[in-house]
Amino acid sequence: MDKLALYERIAQGENSFTEFKQDISQRSDFAAEMIAFANTEGGKIFVGIEDDRNIVGVQNPKEIERSIIDIARSNCVPRINPEIESIETDNGIVIVVSIPIRIGVPFENNSGQCHIRVGSTKRLCSPQERARLLQSAGLMHVDEIPIQNTSISDLDFDSFSYYYERIFDQPLDHADIPIEKMLNNMRFLVTDIAGSQRMSMAGLLLFGKSPQTFLYNARISAVRWRGNEPGDEITDRQEITGRLPNQIEEAEAFLLRNIRLSTKIDEFKQTDQYEYPRIALREAVVNAIAHRDYSLEGAQILLFIFDNRIEIRSPGKLPNSVTLENIRSHYSRPRNENIARVLFNLGFVNTLGSGIPRIIRLMKEHTGKEPEFENNDPQFVVKLWAE
Numbered sequence: 001m002d003k004l005a006l007y008e009r010i011a012q013g014e015n016s017f018t019e020f021k022q023d024i025s026q027r028s029d030f031a032a033e034m035i036a037f038a039n040t041e042g043g044k045i046f047v048g049i050e051d052d053r054n055i056v057g058v059q060n061p062k063e064i065e066r067s068i069i070d071i072a073r074s075n076c077v078p079r080i081n082p083e084i085e086s087i088e089t090d091n092g093i094v095i096v097v098s099i100p101i102r103i104g105v106p107f108e109n110n111s112g113q114c115h116i117r118v119g120s121t122k123r124l125c126s127p128q129e130r131a132r133l134l135q136s137a138g139l140m141h142v143d144e145i146p147i148q149n150t151s152i153s154d155l156d157f158d159s160f161s162y163y164y165e166r167i168f169d170q171p172l173d174h175a176d177i178p179i180e181k182m183l184n185n186m187r188f189l190v191t192d193i194a195g196s197q198r199m200s201m202a203g204l205l206l207f208g209k210s211p212q213t214f215l216y217n218a219r220i221s222a223v224r225w226r227g228n229e230p231g232d233e234i235t236d237r238q239e240i241t242g243r244l245p246n247q248i249e250e251a252e253a254f255l256l257r258n259i260r261l262s263t264k265i266d267e268f269k270q271t272d273q274y275e276y277p278r279i280a281l282r283e284a285v286v287n288a289i290a291h292r293d294y295s296l297e298g299a300q301i302l303l304f305i306f307d308n309r310i311e312i313r314s315p316g317k318l319p320n321s322v323t324l325e326n327i328r329s330h331y332s333r334p335r336n337e338n339i340a341r342v343l344f345n346l347g348f349v350n351t352l353g354s355g356i357p358r359i360i361r362l363m364k365e366h367t368g369k370e371p372e373f374e375n376n377d378p379q380f381v382v383k384l385w386a387e
Contacts, residue, residue, distance in 0.1 A: 001085065001087060001096055002087070003087060003088070003089055006046075006087050006089065006094060006096070007089075009044070009046070010046070010049060010053050010055070011053070013053060013120075014051070014120040015119065015120050016040070016041065016043065016117055016118075016119055016120070017037075017041065017042070017043035017044065018043060018044055018046070018120075019033050019037075019043065019044070019045045019046070019120075020045075020046050020049040020050065020051055020053065021033070021045055021046065021047045021048075021049070022047075022048070022049070022050050022051075022056060023047065023048075023058065024047060024064065024067055024068060024071070027071050027075055028075065028109065030045075030068070030071055030075075031071050031072075031075035031076050031109050032109060032113070032115045032122055033045055033115075033122055034071070034072060034076060034080050034082065034097070034099050034107075035076055035080070035107040035108065035109060035114070035115045035122075036115035036116050036117040036122035036123075037099035037117055038076075038080055038099050038100065038101065038102045038107045039102050039106055039107055039114065039115065039116045039117070039125070039133060040101075040116050040117040040118075041101055041117070042098075042099055042100050042101035043098075043099055043117065044096055044097065044098050044099070045096075045097040045099065046094055046095070046096055046097075047064060047068075047094065047095040047096075047097065048092060048093065048094040048095060049094060055089055055090075055091040055092060055094060056091065056092060057089065057091055057092015057093050057094065058092065058093055058094070058095055061086045061093045061095060064095055065084050065086070065095065068082065068084060068095070068097055069082075069084070074110075075109055075110055076107055076108075076109065077107065077108045077109070077110065078104075078105065078107065080099065080107060081100070082097045082098055082099050082100075083097075083098040083100075084096070084097055084098075085098075102133075105134075106125075106130065106133035106134065114130050114133070116129060116133075128295055128296070128297065131295055132293065132295055132316075141187075141336070141337060141338065142201060142293070142294055142295045142335075142336065143200065143201045143202035143205075143294065143336040143337070143338045143339050144187050144190060144200050144201065144202065144338060145190075145200065145201050146190045146191070146192040146196075146198035146199070146200060147198055147199050147200065147201055147204050147214050147215065148192070148198065148214075149214065150198050150199040150204060150208075150214055151196075151197060151198065151199070152179075152180060152183065152189060152197060152199070154199050154204065154208050154209055154210070154214075155183070155188075155189075155199065155203070155207055155208065155209070156207055156208060156209045156243070159206075159207045159243060160172070160179075160183075160188075160207040163206075163207070163342065163345070163346065164182075166345065166346065167345050180197070183203065184197075186203075186338075187200055187202065187203070187338055188200055188202060188203030188206070188207060188338075189203060190203075200338070201215070201294055202336065202338035202339050202342070205218055205243065205244050205294075205339065206243060206244055206245070206339065206342050207243065208243060211241075211242070211243060212241045212242075215294070217296075217297070217298060217299055217300045218294060218300070219239060219240055219241045219247070219300045219301070220239075220240040220247055220250075220251050220285075220289075220300060220301040220302075220303055221237075221239055221240075221300050221301070221302050221303070222236075222237060222238045222239075222240055222251060222254045222303040222304075222305075223236075223237045223302075223303070223304055223305070224236035224237065224258040224305040225304060225305065225306050226307070227306065227307055228306045228307050228308050228309070229306070230304070235258075236254070236257070236258055238250070238254050240254065240303075244289050244339065244343070245343070245346060245348070247289060248282070248285055248286055248289060248343075248348055251285045251303060252278075252281065252282055252285060254303070255276075255281050255285075255303070255305065255310070256274065256278070256281075258305045259274055259275050259276055259305065259310075259386075260274070260275045261273070261274050261275075262274075262275070275367075275386050275387050276310065276363075276366065276367070276384055276386065277362040277363065277365070277366040277367075279358075279362055280358070280359045280362040280363055280366070280384065281310070281384070282348075283349070283355045283358055283359050283362070284310075284312050284355075284359055284382050284384065285303070285312065286343060286348050286349055286355065287314075287355040287356065287359070287382075288301050288312050288314035288380075288382070289301065289339075289343070290334055290335075290336060290339055290340045290343055290349070290355075291314065291316075291334055291335045291336065291340075291380075292314040292315050292316055292335075292336075293315050293316025293317075293335065293378075294315075294336065295316075296315040296316055296378055299315035299378065299379070300315070301313065301314055301315065307386075308385065308386050309383050309384060309385050309386060310383070310384045310386075311381060311382070311383050311384075312381070312382045312384075313379045313380075313381050314379060314380045314381075314382075315378060315379055316335070316378060316379065316380060317375050317376070317377055317378065317379070317380060318375050318380055323375075324373055324375050327356050327373070328356060328357065328360060328373075356373070359371055359382070359384075363384060363385075366387075367385060367386065367387045368387075369385040369387075371383055371384050371385070372385075
């Protein structure tokens with residue numbers, strides 16, 4: 001970074017990626033700033049600048065650099081490896097500390113506290129946010145957590161029996177092990193901290209008698225708006241609940257009854273065609289259900305139909321290492337592996353992790369328009385454009 005780029009960054013003020021520090025005298029606070037950036041999206045700390053953007057510079061820049069490296073190694077767990085550079089300005093030397101985004105376990109301080117960056121400030125993680133950091137690192141699978149107040153009595157036996165017979169090609173009553181042991185092996189039944197057997201999130205959502213009794217927001221809110229923007233006039237709406245396979249079927253039915261169907265006659269043959277490719281619609285719904293972040297409280301999937309597009313808003317940003325760039329061409333690892341595996345075994349998806357590339361291809365072939373993707377906090381948005 002040169003002096004001009006530094007001045008431009010200072011002029012923008014503190015934000016999600018920028019923090020100003022007059023000095024590093026408060027080691028624990030400086031460590032918390034680095035941890036917060038690393039646990040979020042990365043960022044830069046500018047040492048020698050006051051909060052009001054006034055440049056005061058630092059004395060003994062080499063000593064400051066050594067101290068920053070020591071803080072990153074001694075006060076951060078695991079240790080952070082920042083990039084450090086010194087920039088000479090008209091008012092003194094500014095130290096720029098670049099913090100890379102976390103790859104792996106969440107960072108903590110020596111006391112076990114975990115910080116994240118929110119806007120221009122840092123704050124301690126909530127238990128749910130820490131769980132999402134662990135999930136993105138592959139150390140925790142949210143769809144395996146026990147759901148309190150549930151038990152094996154909340155299992156819909158017929159639903160699980162159908163699944164078992166489909167994947168093992170034999171009736172459930174011919175199984176060699178008890179059903180409770182089988183559910184434990186499949187991670188649909190798990191033991192909570194008190195030693196009680198509970199339905200896991202995946203087990204409840206896939207095979208529960210009444211999933212929304214315990215997970216109210218594990219549903220789809222579907223709305224058909226008149227026009228191209230949300231407004232006052234709604235022509236159709238539905239709260240889609242139940243087990244996830246049922247939600248997929250009902251969401252597809254809602255979409256098909258609210259999009260246009262054209263009929264073409266060629267050499268006495270009649271063909272019907274929807275304005276969107278039906279397979280792409282199904283892929284988009286399955287992708288949202290399989291990959292949404294079920295740990296986000298108070299958030300459901302939103303399915304909006306407008307005159308010119310369909311939007312599917314799924315709770316949760318793309319997980320760690322998945323970006324808007326690589327998701328278009330690379331297969332992605334599912335956020336909820338147990339849920340994704342069951343949907344695959346039930347035939348709702350052809351190949352795990354290939355939904356987005358398939359949606360892009362189908363939409364280009366059908367309408368000539370590529371879909372749009374937005375990775376907004378706290379949701380991932382898919383926009384499919386009509387012909």
